[in-house]
Amino acid sequence: MPRLTSPASPRAAFAVWGVAILCYITAIAGRSSFGVSSLQALERFGVGPAILSTFVVLQVATYAAAQIPVGLAIDRFGPRRVLVFGAILLAVSQAVMALSTHLPLTLGARVGVGLGDATAFISVLRLIPEWFPLRRVPLLNQATGALGQLGQIISAVPFYSLLALRGWTAAYMSLAATGLLVAILVLVVVRDRPAGRPERPTTETATAVPASPGERGPGRSSRPVPVGTQIREVAREPGVWAALFSHWSTMFLVTTFALMWGVPYMREGNGMSEQAASTALVVGVVAMVVFGPVVGAVSARFPHRRFRVIAAGVLIPVGGWVGVLLVPPPVPTWVVVLLAVLIYFGGAASNVAFDIARSHVPRERLGTATGLANTGGFIATLLAVQIVGFVLDHLGGSSPSATDFRIAMAAQGIVSLVGVVGLVIAARRAGPGSELPIRSTESGRG
CATH class of the missing domain: 1.20.1250.20 (MFS general substrate transporter like domains)
Incomplete structure (x- = not known):
């Protein structure tokens, strides 16, 4: 494992990014897993298509509603902690999906999947400018979004195959186990920034404002922002x-x-x-x-x-x-x-x-x-x-x-x-003049 030391070496930067992407891939696999198991869900829960669509609506609504709170949490606590929380929540929610046969409990688990999913992408995007030169950030943002879609292939091929061969419980427990493994990897490998770089404030008010009201650069004063x-x-x-x-x-x-x-x-x-x-x-x-x-x-x-x-x-x-x-x-x-x-x-x-x-x-x-x-x-x-x-x-x-x-x-x-x-x-x-200096x-x- 590469040492996460300052300044950020390419090995360390790509190790952090790679593990964070694994977390995002796992989130997308969980997000899209219900789509390929919808026919089995009809039989398992004895509901019609209208009720079944509630799973997707709840999941997407949770994901959207969580974006601003998750962004605030990332600014306050750092992307590493948020990624770990999200991966553990995904693991627990997928385990409930695997074992539950009661519709309300399963709907709640799907809300958990949506919330865990919501933590992944923007956490990875927050890590990238800390570990890489900013001229590379747009390319790495795109690579993150693109590679994350491999989660759809995971749900469409290995997850679906396991679902067909071993059934609902085994398939969803495999996603739960993957989420737990990814959470451990994030704890071991990922850091919010290279060692030696100044820490972001983690107090109750989270962040600091620019040195003057008109300043939009990276400098900050000690005055916190609620x-x-x-x-x-x-x-x-x-x-x-x-x-x-x-x-x-x-x-x-x-x-x-x-x-x-x-x-x-x-x-x-x-x-x-x-x-x-x-x-x-x-x-x-x-x-x-x-x-x-x-x-x-x-x-x-x-x-x-x-x-x-x-x-x-x-x-x-x-x-x-x-x-x-x-x-x-x-x-x-x-x-x-x-x-x-x-x-x-x-x-x-x-x-x-x-x-x-x-x-x-x-x-x-x-x-x-x-x-x-x-x-x-x-x-x-x-x-x-x-x-x-x-x-x-x-x-x-x-x-x-x-x-x-x-x-x-x-x-x-x-x-x-x-x-x-x-x-x-x-x-x-x-x-065009409202952007920060290029x-x-x-x-x-x-």
């Missing part, structure tokens, strides 16, 4: 809202497709086989893994053009959906696979939102700003999931037709329009 003030300062920054709506506009099509309506659309709305639908999802994940580093490199190389990347992340998936939905079903399988690739490009572009947030706040508020930005895509996902479900229920009831699915999936455009309008307003209010935030440690 939590309420911390939230207000972040919420006043138009650039953070631009980041939130960037995430909203680029991410929700991915999560809506992956967590809820992608498989039903492909199976019932387009007549694809189970294997073909699974292939489309896996190809989409692989495409996101490939796109991520490319988008990150562009964000790092051209920081003043990040909103153009966001624009591409909106227009490409929306254009894909428009092209597919204009064609009467069934659409050829290869076209739907291509649609999945385009949708997941939006997922890669969504991580640029965190680069935008980082360029608008000082380091001591970064966890809170990242948490606020990260709520965007998941609030939008909740809206999209509900809108699509409402349209399907209204048009087709329990047996929606292919035409019903076309109309319902087109209704996602409402959520996209809201996100784009919010993004344009926030980006105009932020303006010299201090993009090239060195700042």
Whole structure:
């Protein structure tokens, strides 16, 4: 094991980042596991599809609601402690999922999964600028988001295979054991910053303010900031809202497709086989893994053009959906696979939102700003999931037709329009001059 000494050596930095990513992969595997076990859940709990969708809604709602509190916790206690807490909570929640046959208890466990999941991503993003030169942060942010999607493949292949071979309890206990193992690895390997670097305040008021009201650089005075003030300062920054709506506009099509309506659309709305639908999802994940580093490199190389990347992340998936939905079903399988690739490009572009947030706040508020930005895509996902479900229920009831699915999936455009309008307003209010100096935030440690 590399020694975690100061200054941060590449071995130590990549060891910390690698273990933190393992925690994020585990979180995503837990997040997406229920989707592949939904048929078994119908039988295990004796409920219908409407009740079953509550699992996803509760999980995503918990994830979104937890983002700002988790960001505050990261700023106060550090990402290492938050990662350990989240991994242990995931392990306990998955163990309850494995053993429970009572619906209320299992719903509570799924809330625990959502909360544990909420701690992972923004904790990893908080570690990166502490351990790596800031000029590399956009690329590493993208790599984090891309590699984390391997959790979807874990849930779709080994978890699903274990579910089929050994049953519900064994499959979910494997996720619980993995969460516990990851928590131990985080305790052993991860540190909030290289040894010798000054500690962030960990008192009740958590953080410190800049030396003067107008100063936005990394320097801090000893005057602490109460939590309420911390939230207000972040919420006043138009650039953070631009980041939130960037995430909203680029991410929700991915999560809506992956967590809820992608498989039903492909199976019932387009007549694809189970294997073909699974292939489309896996190809989409692989495409996101490939796109991520490319988008990150562009964000790092051209920081003043990040909103153009966001624009591409909106227009490409929306254009894909428009092209597919204009064609009467069934659409050829290869076209739907291509649609999945385009949708997941939006997922890669969504991580640029965190680069935008980082360029608008000082380091001591970064966890809170990242948490606020990260709520965007998941609030939008909740809206999209509900809108699509409402349209399907209204048009087709329990047996929606292919035409019903076309109309319902087109209704996602409402959520996209809201996100784009919010993004344009926030980006105009932020303006290019509102960013922290690029010299201090993009090239060195700042």
